[in-house]
Amino acid sequence: MSHSTDYIGKPTNRVDGPAKVAGTAKYAAEFNVPNLLYGYVVSSPIAKGKITKIDAAPVLALPGVHQVFSHENVPSLAWLDRSYKDDIAPGGSPFRPLHSAEIKFSMQPVALVVADTFELARYAASVLHVEYEEEAHETELAKHLDEAYEPGRGKSGYKPPKSRGNFGKGWQQGVAHMEAQYSHHAQHHNPMEMFASTVEWLGDKKLNIYDKTQGAFNSQQYVMKIFGLGKDEARVVSKYTGGGFGSGLRPQYQLFLAVLASLELKRSVRVSLTRQQMFSFGHRPETLQHVALATAEDGSLTGINHVAVAETSQFEDFTENVVGWSGTLYDCKNVSLGYRLSKLDVYTPLDMRAPGAASGSIALEIAMDEMAYAAGLDPLEFRIRNYSDFDQAQNLPYSSKALRKCYAEGAAKFGWEKRTAEPGSMKDGNLLVGWGMGGGIWDASKQPAVAKASLDADGHLTVSSGTNDIGTGTYTIMTQIAAQSMGLPLEAVTFVLGDTELPEAPVQGGSWTAASIGNSVVEACTKLGEKLLKQAQKMDHPAFKDAKIDNVEFANGQLRLRADATQAVVLRDLVQASGEPKMEAENSTVLAKLELLKPPTHSMHAHNAVFVEVKVDPELMTVHVTRVVNAVAAGRILNPKTARSQVMGSVVWGISSALMEESVMDHRFGRYMNHNYAEYHVPVNADIHDIDVIFVSEEDDKVNPLGVKGIGEVGLLGVAAAVTNAIYHATGQRVRDLPVTIDKLL
Amino acid sequence: MNTFTFSQATGVAAAVQDNAAHDGAAYLGGGTNLIDLMKENVARPTHLIGLKKLGLDAIENLPDGGLRLGALATNADTAYHPEVEKRYPLLNQAILAGASPQLRNMATDGGNLMQRTRCYYFYDLATPCNKREPGSGCSAIGGYTRVHAILGASEHCIATHPSDMCVALAALDTTVHVSGPNGERTIKFEDFHRLPGDQPERDNTLEPGELITGLDLPAKGFAQNFSYLKLRDRTSYAFALVSVAAALELDGNIIKDARLALGGVAHKPWRDKEAEALLIGQPATADTFRAAAAKVLAGAKGQGTNNFKIELAKRAIVRALKQATEMNQALDANAFQNSNP
Numbered sequence A: 001m002s003h004s005t006d007y008i009g010k011p012t013n014r015v016d017g018p019a020k021v022a023g024t025a026k027y028a029a030e031f032n033v034p035n036l037l038y039g040y041v042v043s044s045p046i047a048k049g050k051i052t053k054i055d056a057a058p059v060l061a062l063p064g065v066h067q068v069f070s071h072e073n074v075p076s077l078a079w080l081d082r083s084y085k086d087d088i089a090p091g092g093s094p095f096r097p098l099h100s101a102e103i104k105f106s107m108q109p110v111a112l113v114v115a116d117t118f119e120l121a122r123y124a125a126s127v128l129h130v131e132y133e134e135e136a137h138e139t140e141l142a143k144h145l146d147e148a149y150e151p152g153r154g155k156s157g158y159k160p161p162k163s164r165g166n167f168g169k170g171w172q173q174g175v176a177h178m179e180a181q182y183s184h185h186a187q188h189h190n191p192m193e194m195f196a197s198t199v200e201w202l203g204d205k206k207l208n209i210y211d212k213t214q215g216a217f218n219s220q221q222y223v224m225k226i227f228g229l230g231k232d233e234a235r236v237v238s239k240y241t242g243g244g245f246g247s248g249l250r251p252q253y254q255l256f257l258a259v260l261a262s263l264e265l266k267r268s269v270r271v272s273l274t275r276q277q278m279f280s281f282g283h284r285p286e287t288l289q290h291v292a293l294a295t296a297e298d299g300s301l302t303g304i305n306h307v308a309v310a311e312t313s314q315f316e317d318f319t320e321n322v323v324g325w326s327g328t329l330y331d332c333k334n335v336s337l338g339y340r341l342s343k344l345d346v347y348t349p350l351d352m353r354a355p356g357a358a359s360g361s362i363a364l365e366i367a368m369d370e371m372a373y374a375a376g377l378d379p380l381e382f383r384i385r386n387y388s389d390f391d392q393a394q395n396l397p398y399s400s401k402a403l404r405k406c407y408a409e410g411a412a413k414f415g416w417e418k419r420t421a422e423p424g425s426m427k428d429g430n431l432l433v434g435w436g437m438g439g440g441i442w443d444a445s446k447q448p449a450v451a452k453a454s455l456d457a458d459g460h461l462t463v464s465s466g467t468n469d470i471g472t473g474t475y476t477i478m479t480q481i482a483a484q485s486m487g488l489p490l491e492a493v494t495f496v497l498g499d500t501e502l503p504e505a506p507v508q509g510g511s512w513t514a515a516s517i518g519n520s521v522v523e524a525c526t527k528l529g530e531k532l533l534k535q536a537q538k539m540d541h542p543a544f545k546d547a548k549i550d551n552v553e554f555a556n557g558q559l560r561l562r563a564d565a566t567q568a569v570v571l572r573d574l575v576q577a578s579g580e581p582k583m584e585a586e587n588s589t590v591l592a593k594l595e596l597l598k599p600p601t602h603s604m605h606a607h608n609a610v611f612v613e614v615k616v617d618p619e620l621m622t623v624h625v626t627r628v629v630n631a632v633a634a635g636r637i638l639n640p641k642t643a644r645s646q647v648m649g650s651v652v653w654g655i656s657s658a659l660m661e662e663s664v665m666d667h668r669f670g671r672y673m674n675h676n677y678a679e680y681h682v683p684v685n686a687d688i689h690d691i692d693v694i695f696v697s698e699e700d701d702k703v704n705p706l707g708v709k710g711i712g713e714v715g716l717l718g719v720a721a722a723v724t725n726a727i728y729h730a731t732g733q734r735v736r737d738l739p740v741t742i743d744k745l746l
Numbered sequence B: 001m002n003t004f005t006f007s008q009a010t011g012v013a014a015a016v017q018d019n020a021a022h023d024g025a026a027y028l029g030g031g032t033n034l035i036d037l038m039k040e041n042v043a044r045p046t047h048l049i050g051l052k053k054l055g056l057d058a059i060e061n062l063p064d065g066g067l068r069l070g071a072l073a074t075n076a077d078t079a080y081h082p083e084v085e086k087r088y089p090l091l092n093q094a095i096l097a098g099a100s101p102q103l104r105n106m107a108t109d110g111g112n113l114m115q116r117t118r119c120y121y122f123y124d125l126a127t128p129c130n131k132r133e134p135g136s137g138c139s140a141i142g143g144y145t146r147v148h149a150i151l152g153a154s155e156h157c158i159a160t161h162p163s164d165m166c167v168a169l170a171a172l173d174t175t176v177h178v179s180g181p182n183g184e185r186t187i188k189f190e191d192f193h194r195l196p197g198d199q200p201e202r203d204n205t206l207e208p209g210e211l212i213t214g215l216d217l218p219a220k221g222f223a224q225n226f227s228y229l230k231l232r233d234r235t236s237y238a239f240a241l242v243s244v245a246a247a248l249e250l251d252g253n254i255i256k257d258a259r260l261a262l263g264g265v266a267h268k269p270w271r272d273k274e275a276e277a278l279l280i281g282q283p284a285t286a287d288t289f290r291a292a293a294a295k296v297l298a299g300a301k302g303q304g305t306n307n308f309k310i311e312l313a314k315r316a317i318v319r320a321l322k323q324a325t326e327m328n329q330a331l332d333a334n335a336f337q338n339s340n341p
Helices: A017-022 A118-127 A167-173 A216-227 A253-265 A357-375 A379-385 A403-414 A474-486 A513-538 A571-578 A590-597 A640-659 A719-731 B012-021 B034-039 B075-079 B082-087 B089-096 B101-106 B109-114 B165-171 B273-279 B286-296 B308-325
Strands: A036-043 A049-055 A065-069 A109-115 A129-134 A176-184 A196-201 A207-211 A234-237 A268-272 A287-295 A301-312 A335-343 A426-428 A431-443 A452-456 A461-464 A493-496 A552-555 A558-561 A568-570 A582-586 A605-616 A623-633 A690-695 B005-008 B025-028 B047-050 B059-061 B067-070 B175-180 B183-188 B211-217 B225-231 B242-251 B254-263
Touching (some): A065 A253, A109 A118, A207 A253, A216 A234, A216 A253, A253 A268, A301 A357, A357 A431, A357 A719, A379 A431, A403 A690, A461 A513, A558 A571, A623 A640, B012 B175, B067 B082, B075 B089, B075 B101, B075 B109, B082 B089, B089 B242, B165 B242, B225 B308, B242 B308, B254 B273
Antiparallel strands (some): A036 A109, A065 A109, A196 A268, A452 A461, A558 A568, B059 B067, B175 B211, B242 B254
């Protein structure tokens, strides 16, 4: 039976939209607490060496400058590496800001100038005299492939790729072959909101920290461990985040610096980074990849070989799953996978939307296109012939897999059957038309998380969990889930997040938030429902006397019998009758934690298939992506409106990766040179044309009770490859070094 | 950003006097470039002289049939001025190919001439730059040179002038009016910006303290056959890899007069009168266009990562001339390159 309060699966406007549009949504750098001081970061101009001198005296002499923090005067802090490790830290020894004279990467923070005003701090920072002794740096990955090594399991969630069968034999069995090298360069997340922390000093070491982060608890743990603070001394608040894309998964150095300055000066302090400094930390690593494929007469893959080498810093092993997907996405007995890192004088890379998979799918999905041509098959037909019905990598059945529907519905919407295979064979006036495709696979995972449901005597439900909303729509979908669970209208429900005083939740990342928090919200509401039923029974409602929770439902603001909807009691009456101001319940994470320890019984993944049209000017070689259809299988879609926005954003990013986005390193300086929005190119509106998002139906009762898989990452997969494949189809030019800028086609 | 004083000028003479009275003074128009440069510590003026109260924002017909653009008229007001749209559509197109609506609303016409290169190394104090700090060396040479010069560069500097508007102004034979400590004078547009030579710190031929007061467009606006073609790494809000202002006067298929100027390729808007001479009197055909393109790029020198711009510039010239010739068809195939409203 459907109810007016059934919101799950219905397109729903963002509940936080009005606050954002009206400007009442406050971001980390917008909390103007009283008596605030401002810190400005001084960044290293060199990539490697030592600070030999910091002449702070003239700067300290400026009226209004309070302190210049550097390695010379930072107090003794936590000593062990593990105190600096956040939840997302990879293996190795985390970077400690202002710890020593040593310079490990260009734009490393070397000092923090704190002053009465932002302008004064900025000026003072600009005249702070710092001397360096430069040493030779190494930032060129291609020159350090020989030193590449296999990383350990340092980072949580990272599993080294597993080969199977015998690729050499598979290669020999093949009648058609392809083998090629692929590369892409570093990318920086560049969310609109720059990293900032406003630390409010409440006296006696007690801090309120407004931080830009994707995980308030992660930031809290980090500062607690380093500065020896208790949980009640370091509250972290992060109600709104102006974009993350992974950059906020680890605490950034402005958090450390702002807390340091606040504790030392016993004042409230804000530190915000500049756009240029947004290029001074984690990024999607430059990755060089090699793929070799072989097929039998019938087009079935007889061997897959995928090896990747990526950059990392000198101090941490950043690992991501680049090649593992190549052992899962297609059916093949002989798979040889390799993943290695090479240490360079750069900052540690960082998860960036679909980390690993975005990179790996570029190589795999261009290679699949090349293989299709070598085997004389249509690229879509080739993928269908190699469809994987069983996860050979994990040796497990899929909990659900509707990728076939993605292929079918995506191709139909796009009109793929009208494609002629020959490169350069399709035209629109003078323009060359190219149609290409690709796709991908992403983990459907779930983390333990706590949510609390609280119903007050006015009948208003507040559900809370210390998760984050990085623009993905968490506020909205959790409000929908809670409203439907308790049978209340959306307006009667508030979801609260982004505060370490709330029940604990993991960082927002990995596409796991919808599943992790969503299921917790359902559980908390169920528990609250049980309490409400007990209350009804206490109140001598004869209809509920012997009712079990399964015999009742919550709808239209009431608790009522499933069998007889006229037997109902208004929820707020139950709270009022309880004599308490509110009735509350929290879910337990015991089962969720146990689940993580048990070996999985199913392979749980989201999939997509993407179809792209490009038009290329045959003389000027300008490329425009005129049409994209992205068909996604990600289980139950909680809110088709916000979900569609997420996938559209992914498509835009895929186009960006394919055609323009690149942090350009000048190896002579070991420095990214296009460190601003003008020169770090991402698409503008005029670059983006038709984007069609399809969510194919996919029911999954095994992945989690809500049946959701998460869509933050999957939409990005295969987009860049599909654009590149379309360019090949239009021009006959196979570009394997992304982005495909005009110079590579001329 | 350093500390500075600010005064709002009330007249041209007062502004010039104020400038002379301060070491390190700078005029402030729309501020769309100067403020950025100050935030990056590339420019550190000690005194800013605001110009917005000067007036000088009128766009008026001249007795000789030309048009005067006040130095303080905004780029947006200029692009959308009826006389510009009607008589100088090349200028309209060039302005709209640059920046963003927000920037064009702020930026002034005089300021457009004064904007500085977008060389990555010029903007980053961590890297030596002869333009920013004479004698420190040029980091761009041997580096990342996507937006750098292929024509007229020197061993001291390979920066480019970033303007689109100025490419059209160069093609249209604009005259620049300036006022300074020694009175008023005019500068031919082609003489306004300079090549880097061994003084890359000097972008133009203005004397210290001189202020641009207006730009005079001659009567001839090439409103029938023109094209501004800009090639860049995305469709809007990116500086030109190569841009071409092409203007033709046709008699049937014969070219009676021609103008050809390039942006994104040199330290100044690159007008080539010899290439124009190769076009004049010839039929408007691909062969003619290719000959002109070959002439423009004859002395071109790539810097490594920008070598491709030589071939790209040739193709862009041919395309722009073709578009100028075939005005009616010019919009379809290249709608993407010139997709501004």
